[in-house]
Amino acid sequence: MPTLAPGQPIPTPADFPVQWSDPKQARLLWTLDKIHFAEPVPPLVASIWGDQVARAFNRTAEMYRLPVRLAFLPVNSYLYTSYRPAGAPPDIVLHAMNWLQRFAPGVVDGLVGKVTAGLTRGYMEQLEPVITDLDNYWSNQWQPELAQHLARWEAFDLEGAAHPSLLAHLEDSLQWLERVWEIHMQLVIPSFLAINLFAELYGELFGRDEADPFGPFRLLQGLDNAFLQAERALWRLSRQALTMPLVCRLVEQEAVERLVPALQQSAEGQVFLVEWQAFLGSYGQRGQLTDGLSEPSWREEPAPLLKSLREYLARPDYDFEAEFHCRVAEREQALVQVQERLNGQPQAVVERFERMLKAAQTAAFLHEEHNFWIDQQAMAQVRRVVLTCGRRLAEAGLLERPEDIFYLVVNEIREAALGQSKADWQAIVRNRQAEEARFSLVTPPPAIGAMPLLPLPDDPFVRSFTRVTGEPLIPAAPGRPVPGKTLYGHAGSPGCVRGRARVVRKLADAGQLQPGEVLVAKATLPPWTPLFAIAAAVVTDVGGVLSHSAIVAREYGIPAVVGVGQATAAIDNGRFIEVNGNTGQVHLL
Numbered sequence: 001m002p003t004l005a006p007g008q009p010i011p012t013p014a015d016f017p018v019q020w021s022d023p024k025q026a027r028l029l030w031t032l033d034k035i036h037f038a039e040p041v042p043p044l045v046a047s048i049w050g051d052q053v054a055r056a057f058n059r060t061a062e063m064y065r066l067p068v069r070l071a072f073l074p075v076n077s078y079l080y081t082s083y084r085p086a087g088a089p090p091d092i093v094l095h096a097m098n099w100l101q102r103f104a105p106g107v108v109d110g111l112v113g114k115v116t117a118g119l120t121r122g123y124m125e126q127l128e129p130v131i132t133d134l135d136n137y138w139s140n141q142w143q144p145e146l147a148q149h150l151a152r153w154e155a156f157d158l159e160g161a162a163h164p165s166l167l168a169h170l171e172d173s174l175q176w177l178e179r180v181w182e183i184h185m186q187l188v189i190p191s192f193l194a195i196n197l198f199a200e201l202y203g204e205l206f207g208r209d210e211a212d213p214f215g216p217f218r219l220l221q222g223l224d225n226a227f228l229q230a231e232r233a234l235w236r237l238s239r240q241a242l243t244m245p246l247v248c249r250l251v252e253q254e255a256v257e258r259l260v261p262a263l264q265q266s267a268e269g270q271v272f273l274v275e276w277q278a279f280l281g282s283y284g285q286r287g288q289l290t291d292g293l294s295e296p297s298w299r300e301e302p303a304p305l306l307k308s309l310r311e312y313l314a315r316p317d318y319d320f321e322a323e324f325h326c327r328v329a330e331r332e333q334a335l336v337q338v339q340e341r342l343n344g345q346p347q348a349v350v351e352r353f354e355r356m357l358k359a360a361q362t363a364a365f366l367h368e369e370h371n372f373w374i375d376q377q378a379m380a381q382v383r384r385v386v387l388t389c390g391r392r393l394a395e396a397g398l399l400e401r402p403e404d405i406f407y408l409v410v411n412e413i414r415e416a417a418l419g420q421s422k423a424d425w426q427a428i429v430r431n432r433q434a435e436e437a438r439f440s441l442v443t444p445p446p447a448i449g450a451m452p453l454l455p456l457p458d459d460p461f462v463r464s465f466t467r468v469t470g471e472p473l474i475p476a477a478p479g480r481p482v483p484g485k486t487l488y489g490h491a492g493s494p495g496c497v498r499g500r501a502r503v504v505r506k507l508a509d510a511g512q513l514q515p516g517e518v519l520v521a522k523a524t525l526p527p528w529t530p531l532f533a534i535a536a537a538v539v540t541d542v543g544g545v546l547s548h549s550a551i552v553a554r555e556y557g558i559p560a561v562v563g564v565g566q567a568t569a570a571i572d573n574g575r576f577i578e579v580n581g582n583t584g585q586v587h588l589l
Contacts, residue, residue, distance in 0.1 A: 004451045006098045007091075015442050018075055027091075030073055030080035030449045034542040035469065035523045039506075040077035040436045042406040044386065044413075045294050049079060051410075052174055056181035061086070064189060065123045066461060077436040078444045085454060098453060116457040123461065130190045131197070132355060134362040138369075142183045146373050149176045153381035158388045166389060167417055173385045174410065180378045187370055189461075191363035195220065195546055196464035198360035201353065206341060213582070214494050214554070217545065219335055219357060220364040221554050222328035226372035227529050228555065230283040234305070234530065235320035237279055238312035240272065247272045252310055256303045280305075285380035286372075286527045292380030295507075307511045308530035315515065320533065327555055367551060371526045389413060398425050407432045470544030470563030487570060491584040492543070492550030492560035498578045498589065499536040501571045518579055520571050524549045532556040537579035539567045539586055553581070561586050 004010060009026070012018050020026045032038070041049075050072040057070040071082045089097075100107065130137060153176075156169055202216035241247050247269055250262045263269030263276070284299040285292055298305045312318065342350050390405030398416050399405060405413060407429040415421040456462050470490050502517040504510055510531055513519055519535035521528070523542050532538065532552050536559075540549045543562035553560035559581030567586065571577060578587040 006451055006453045006455075009450045010445070010447050012445055012448055013443075016076060016439075016445055018448050025073065026449055028071075028082045028084055028449045029447060029452050030075075030082045031447045032078060032444055033081050034446070035547065036525070037079040037081075038522045038542075040440050041074065041079040041294070042436070043074065043409050043432060044406045046072065046074040046079050047409040048174070048177070048293065048382075050074070052178040053181050056178055057185045060182055060185035060189065063186075064126045065119075066189070067119045067123070068461070075448065076439040076442070076444070078439065080448060082449070085452075088454060091453060112455070112457070116459055119457075120459045120461075127190050127193060130186075131194045131359050131363075134187070134190060134194065134359055134366065138187065138362070138366060142187055143373070146180060146183060146378070149180055150373070150377060150381065152176065153378075153384070158384060161388075163392065163417070166385075166392065167414065170385055170389055170410075170413070173382050177378060177382050180374055184370055184374045187366055191366045191370075192464040192468060192546065193460055194356070194359040194363035195367070196467055197460060198356045199467075200463075201356050205345070205349070205353065206338075212494075213491055215334070216360075217554060219331060219338065220361055222324065222331040223361055223365045224324075225365055225368040227368050227526055227552075228324060230372075231529060231533065232320055232324070233279055233283060234308060235312055235318075235533075237275055238309055240275060241309070241313060242316060244268050244272055248313060251306070252313060256301075256306045259306065286376045292376045292378075293383045293386075297380050297383070301508075304507050304510050304527075304530070308533070311515060311534045318533075323557060324555075327557060364551070367546070368526065368548075371548075376526060386413075389417065393417065393425070399429065400426055404429045404433075464546075467544045467546040470542060470547060485588040487539075487561075487564050487567060487586040487588070489539070489561040489564035489567070489584050489586065490544055490550075491581055492538070492540075492545060492547070492562040493553035493558060493581045495537070495557075495559035496578065496580045496582060497537045497559055498576060501539075501573065501575050501577050502535075503568050503571060503573050504531070505568065518577055520567050521549075522568055523547070524552070532558065537581070538562075539564060539571070539577075539579055541565055541567050 199216040263273040390402030393399045538560040576589040
């Protein structure tokens with residue numbers, strides 16, 4: 001496919017027709033976020049992202065004076081994202097600039113550079129105080145407010161609520177969720193910037209070390225967070241099970257649906273069951289994909305958790321805490337080496353480095369911590385509310401199953417619950433499920449709409465975003481073909497190992513991954529974290545050096561190559577591969 005000109009419509013495949021509800025949508029660039037939304041998204045989930053989450057981002061962008069706004073668009077069951085410039089000149093002016101670019105590129109580049117510099121100064125003035133004080137914002141503002149919202153959800157009696165109260169609670173939950181996601185955006189934007197700015201400062205001071213591209217990120221590892229705490233708790237649970245022969249046998253042999261009844265049959269099993277339920281109570285509100293809303297949590301379907309527990313039991317010599325302390329020691333050693341390299345630098349440079357290091361370390365912690373409390377916990381609470389409404393509608397015969405409620409949007413749920421419509425909700429749900437099933441067999445295009453009239457600026461916000469996604473916000477023409485038997489991606493975590501590949505497309509299939517195998521996936525998100533204790537290495541289709549896959553691989557000390565693009569298609573299950581996390585290469589052996 002040739003490179004598309006600014007404003008040119010993007011061709012769409014014949015098996016993926018796009019119907020625009022508003023002609024203005026066709027003039028925007030819409031990209032498929034393959035980290036979060038590579039799979040079809042039910043209508044209710046799409047509407048929450050398009051309403052509550054998008055509004056939260058846009059209010060935060062306005063507060064920080066970011067020159068970008070966010071919108072979501074469901075197309076054929078897939079959720080597309082558009083980042084559009086805020087306050088851009090009219091299209092006629094942009095077309096004129098593109099025409100002038102062909103004859104006087106220096107003039108246009110200079111003008112764009114001045115505008116970009118001004119916009120960057122504007123948002124950095126707002127963000128720099130937050131970046132340098134991230135720990136205070138988290139400890140004294142964001143985290144306490146998140147705890148209040150979570151406590152509200154926990155305190156509400158879902159099962160005992162009368163019908164009107166439950167509907168009112170659903171409305172309240174959506175309002176709370178919008179505020180929770182506003183906190184999410186308020187902390188994520190400065191966090192991404194903090195890490196990227198620190199990495200750039202590190203490069204300015206010490207240069208880029210081709211032999212060790214992970215220098216700045218080694219200073220950000222070994223920082224405890226809720227996901228690592230959950231893994232330690234699960235590992236300790238496995239150590240407890242190893243002291244209980246009966247429990248150990250039941251965990252290893254019983255299916256997940258029979259495990260609890262089997263444990264209840266013995267005093268030993270009952271003791272372990274108390275600990276099992278306590279773990280689920282503390283850490284079980286985690287979904288399987290992007291968040292705790294889209295898919296059943298571990299509390300609902302603990303099969304992935306049981307798989308991880310079994311793997312820990314099969315490795316009696318594995319010490320999770322020792323592995324974590326190893327990452328801490330590596331960080332402390334790297335810090336000593338950096339301090340030696342800073343000797344002789346002006347005091348102002350040293351102070352700036354220490355200030356940015358502190359901000360980046362807090363940001364690295366928040367990168368995972370916010371996922372636990374917001375993307376997982378808060379979204380899982382809303383899922384509980386929605387499923388309770390679904391059970392009421394199923395009991396009334398309006399839905400076949402409680403889970404079908406995810407194929408209605410909020411207004412439809414309200415109409416169905418209040419009896420304001422004679423619609424055949426079951427038929428509506430079946431039609432939408434059939435559409436989802438149909439398009440799940442289709443490869444969605446990476447972008448739809450039209451190419452933007454303005455190029456992306458080379459500014460801190462765009463650079464930090466690209467380090468997470470591993471690819472630009474504006475898709476380019478297809479890259480070079482794969483030469484021979486080597487796949488190329490981004491170096492995500494150092495090390496080089498060989499092993500048998502295991503392609504895992506859904507967390508529900510994680511049981512296929514065996515210890516020592518290489519996990520190959522489109523992307524990994526926080527619910528996949530337990531798999532990193534099993535895998536010898538990780539390879540993903542999408543993601544950059546600041547993606548979840550890369551960060552967690554570094555915490556577990558295993559190699560990772562991310563953003564390969566076609567790993568899940570090019571690598572067959574069971575094939576031996578070599579993963580070189582230092583160079584970003586995957587060799588098919």
